[in-house]
Amino acid sequence: MAPIDDPNDSVGRLACELREGRSRRGLTRWELAAEINRSVTTIQRAEAGEVRPTLMVARDMAAACDTDLNEIENLWKKAGRPGRGHRLTDAPRLKLVRTSADLAAALRRVWEENGEPSSRQMEERAEDRAKDYGTLSRMSAWRIRERKQPVTSVHQMHAYLIACQEPESSFVAWASAWHRAKRAERSLPKQAPAPASRHPRRRVTPAEAVAFMLQSGLKPLDPYPGNHTPWTAECTTCRSISRVRYSKVKAGFGCRICLQSRVPAGQGNGQSTRAPGHPKGPERGAASAAGHITRLEGVPVLWS
The missing domain is CATH 1.10.260.40 (lambda repressor-like DNA-binding domains)
Structure with a gap:
């Protein structure tokens, strides 16, 4: 030896x-x-x-x-006391358990005091006594010992205690502690639901969306598709056709081609930004080459 x-x-x-x-x-x-x-x-x-x-x-x-x-x-x-690198969870004595938090701490403490078995060991130990106390999954064992889940019943608590190899002679005291915690939980005043907002968000109607688009200088060519879905529209200024999102227009974005046409010389790409036929517009060859469309097929989403 x-x-x-x-x-x-x-x-x-x-x-x-x-x-x-x-x-x-x-x-x-x-x-x-x-x-x-x-x-x-x-x-x-x-x-x-x-x-x-x-x-x-x-x-x-x-x-x-x-x-x-x-x-x-x-x-x-x-x-198991501090000094050996192992600090036990602070928990009240079993007869002093009054709340769910007290019970959770006590269950954590009993796991520590009995060697901190792994979740696999706990599942296997509970399975051996499943006929008497029921089963205990690894996930439930882990969540209970980590105080992320309360024990849902006396049977589940007994299965957990079996998994921790706690003496069955203590089960009556544990059951009493569980019932005290449940009574305290039921006696707590129920929290009133949060009041509904006085200004609930209202869904925009198609007519309102069309009116706002026209006000922003964009003429819709399709029915209103929704707040965040690309919507085909024609700019009333440069006559270019693009696909924009209504949410972006609401945020202040308009026609990108018109915006680029206002960029000072030397800061833009030097390409034309107006559609042909516009009374003051330059030729559109450069704009077409840059991918700015003036036709409906294959139009890009400009404000995505």
Whole structure:
């Protein structure tokens, strides 16, 4: 049997007590493992003094070896206190649980105190006792222990406690805590729904949209398609045809070709921006080459 690295720290003292109890009983690790239905590896880890075993393992070993259970539990709790890089969640004692937040903290604490089993382990442990307490999925186990989801029923809470290897003798106290939390939740005043806006957003009618487009210098050539859908329209100034979005026109955008025609010399691309036939417009060859259309087929969306 390898010596304990530090028999004077809290985990080391717990391991020493477990070793001494087994020695007094005259059991080998294999015999003790068979008696408490655990693996030999579990016994070795508990007695190694490197990590704290789960509370259930420590209790089972103490009971099988006629060791003082209170002493083992005290040593076990000290082994998990700050100073070893493991800070337990602050949670009220079970009989003092009053709210859902209290209960969530207590459930988190019991998971920490029992070795912080993985979600997979918790699912498997709950599955072994599913006939008695129901199943517990990995996701539910994770969400409950991370306090992202409250336990929905006493049965689910019992499945969670089984997954944490909490003694079944404590289940009555846990159920009482759950009922207190639910009563407190029901007694809270219900929040009134937020008042409806006094100025609800009103959908624009097709007639209103057409009127606004004309006011903005754009003559619609198609029925109103919606606020954000491209809409084919003819500029009443340069006679070019383009597809614009009504939401952009409402935001102040108009005909891009007319806008480019107002760019000072040297800042634009030097291309024509007016359609042919306009009384003051230049030739449109450059505009067509640049992709500014004056026909309906294949017109681009200018303000997208």
